[in-house]
Amino acid sequence: EIVMTQSPATLSVSPGERVTLSCRASQIVSSKLAWYQQKPGQVPRLLIHEISTRATGIPARFSGSGSGTEFTLTISSLQSEDFAVYYCQQANDWPLTFGGGTKVEIK
C-alpha cells in the first residue's frame, strides 16, 4: 500500500498569504496524484488531478506540482473561502490512498 503523508497537519495563515502544502508518497506514483478541498460540513471538491491539472471551475490561484514521491499544492494568495482541509490522493496503484489532510486555518 502506498502511504501518503501530508505536512503540516495544520497551517495558520493570514488572508493574502502564499500557501504551500506538501504531500509525500511512500512509493513513486507517476502522474496519478490529485488534491481535494473540504470545507466544514461540505462534500470534498476536486481541485487538481494528474499532479497539476486544475479541475473545471477551479481558480488559477490553485496550482499543483511535483513528481515521483514529492508533491505540492500552492495557493498563490489565500482567500477567505480557502480555509479548509486539503487532501492529496494517489491513484497509481490499488488501494487508492489519501493523505491525512492539512487544515488551513485563519491566523
Added chain:
Amino acid sequence: EVQLVDSGGGLVQPGGSLRLSCAASGFIISNYWMTWVRQAPGKGLEWVASINPSGSEKLCVDSLKGRFSISRDNAKNSLYLEMNSLRAEDTALYYCVTGRFSHGYWGQGTLVTVSS
C-alpha cells in the same frame, strides 16, 4: 447537471447489513468507473471500493474484502455498496463518487452508524 444521490444509510446493530445506493443523473454511468469513499466522523477520507464501467472488474480495500461488495446497474444508472457483518469502525459518511484516478463528482453522502 451531474448529480449523485446517495441513500440507504442508517443506524444498524453490529453484525447487521445495509445496502447503499447511488442514483446518478445528468450523465451516463456506463461510461465511467465509479467509486465509494468513506469518512469516519472527524476523520479523513478512505477509499472503499471501485468498479469498472461494465462491472466486470471490482476492487475493494483489503480490510473490507469479504464483507463489502460494490456493484452497479447501468440500466438504472445506479451504483451500490452491499455491506455485511458491520462493525462499529464502519461508522462513517459514505460517498458515491465518479472516476478511477480522480473523483470529480461526489454524492452528498449517506451516514452509516453501527451501534447497539
